[in-house]
Amino acid sequence: MGALKYIMAERFISGAGITLALTVISMVAGIILGLVLALMKMSRSPLLRVPSSLYIFLFRGTPVLLQMIFVFAALPQLGIRFSPFQSAVIALSLNEAAYMAEIIRAGLQSIDREQWTAGRVLGFRDAQIFRYIVLPQAARIIIPPTGNQFIGMLKTSALASVVAVSDLLQTAQRTASANFDYVNTLIAAAAYYLLFTTVFTFLQDRVERRMDVTKRRRPAAEIRNGATAVGAGVAAVEGVKSR
Numbered sequence: 001m002g003a004l005k006y007i008m009a010e011r012f013i014s015g016a017g018i019t020l021a022l023t024v025i026s027m028v029a030g031i032i033l034g035l036v037l038a039l040m041k042m043s044r045s046p047l048l049r050v051p052s053s054l055y056i057f058l059f060r061g062t063p064v065l066l067q068m069i070f071v072f073a074a075l076p077q078l079g080i081r082f083s084p085f086q087s088a089v090i091a092l093s094l095n096e097a098a099y100m101a102e103i104i105r106a107g108l109q110s111i112d113r114e115q116w117t118a119g120r121v122l123g124f125r126d127a128q129i130f131r132y133i134v135l136p137q138a139a140r141i142i143i144p145p146t147g148n149q150f151i152g153m154l155k156t157s158a159l160a161s162v163v164a165v166s167d168l169l170q171t172a173q174r175t176a177s178a179n180f181d182y183v184n185t186l187i188a189a190a191a192y193y194l195l196f197t198t199v200f201t202f203l204q205d206r207v208e209r210r211m212d213v214t215k216r217r218r219p220a221a222e223i224r225n226g227a228t229a230v231g232a233g234v235a236a237v238e239g240v241k242s243r
Helices: 002-007 010-041 046-061 064-078 084-109 114-121 126-163 168-179 182-211 220-242
Strands: none
Touching: 002 182, 010 046, 010 084, 010 126, 010 168, 010 182, 046 084, 064 084, 064 126, 084 126, 114 126, 126 168, 126 182, 168 182
């Protein structure tokens, strides 16, 4: 019961909200930047491929805590200042982008190149092929590790307390320092982290199920239409071969 009063306390609810916002914003920004980096690394142009590779090497090769302190404490010496929350978001986003770039690149490269050829035969432009053919298929491969990264980001966000962000962990530490009730305050913080992790895991499972076409029940008419389309495609290929 001792931990329950902290769980329901306004300052803990506020700290949990900051942790959740920090996680979601950083993860979304990391995914967007990671997609750009993945496309750059897959480019044939060294002007795009080399900077992307160097970025990934730099941010994967150095600790995220170092990057966070650099943004918060070192950049002001260069005349660039951010608030503690902004510093944490920037550092976490830049770091996450390096990992998401490799996850997205692996997912995109797992799709057979013949998919692009088939799309062009159907009259699609490259952007349409990527949007409607390649990306939906790659998403089934990208989503599971992305979900794991999301959960990892939730726990990594606790490092933001080092740069004075009033997140869940710092709230627990400050409260414990004031009343020396470390057991119950840390249990309350852990309860929030476990709650968020459970929700993220549930959402990840739901998304994976929706993306898994093998588990969907398709109407008989849809199956017949698909079979007809496949048959027509086979006949067309046979006709080309016979010429």
